[in-house]
Amino acid sequence: MQVIPTAIPDVVVLEPEVYGDDRGFFSESYNRNGFNAAIGREVEFVQDNHSRSARNVLRGLHYQIQQAQGKLVRVVTGDVLDVAVDLRRSSPTFGRWVSCRVSADNKRQMWVPEGFAHGFYVLSEFADFLYKTTNYYAPQHERSLLWNDPEVGVVWSEEPIAPVLSRKDREGKPLSVAEVYP
Ligand SMILES: Cc1cn([C@H]2C[C@H](O)[C@@H](COP(=O)(O)OP(=O)(O)O[C@H]3O[C@H](C)C(=O)[C@H](O)[C@H]3O)O2)c(=O)[nH]c1=O
Secondary structure: OEEEEOOOOOOEEEEOOOEEEOOEEEOOOOOHHHHHHHHOOOOOOOEEEEEEEEOOEEEEEEEEOOOOOOEEEEEEEOEEEEEEEEOEOOOOOOOOEEEEEEEOOOOOEEEEOOOEEEEEEEOOOEEEEEEEEOOOOOHHHEEEEOOOOOOOOOOOOOOOOOOEOOHHHHOOEOOOOOOOEO
16 A cells, blocks of 8 residues: 655555456455554544535535544545645644545545544546544534635635535635634
8 A cells, every 4th residue: 555645744645556457456445454554543443434426516624523533535436636624723734735636546545634624526427435434423513614715725626616515515614713623
């Protein structure tokens, strides 16, 4: 497995080994020992999620202010831009974001630790987005950071976008007033 650093040290991109042959391919999409070694800590996942979204859908930027979730994300159909925003006030990269194209073709995965807001934008006709979380869903603690907050300045696409958003995401809070982590 290749481990690709990002501009935010705790966020890494993983490229699992892919074994192709005349039948297709095989790849270990998750290996506990390999993953823990790659990120340098022991992590236990408690939930697997799967969402399907059409082109131009943007889901995010979400986080749980209590019971924070680490997320290991991948795409099995389609292509997305995956984004993580550092919401740890004590972090030297507080308010900074990183992104990675995650697709069925590149088989990349992004590790988004606890303390980050997370979201993705769909670049293909549709995308099947699968991810593991280190804590259970807790809607009472769920918060949305505004996807287009100019203070954060996430670049979702080369051209301006008018994404399909849930009401929760249309009403996301800018960083200046959002609840953040210590
Ligand atoms: C996240 C979640 C949702 N749900 C239910 C709640 C709603 O009835 C329905 C859709 O939920 P929501 O609109 O919050 O789904 P997303 O917009 O994909 O939310 C996710 O989007 C971004 C990408 C994230 O990183 C988070 O994991 C998560 O917030 O699924 C559950 O039952 N369990 C869950 O873990």
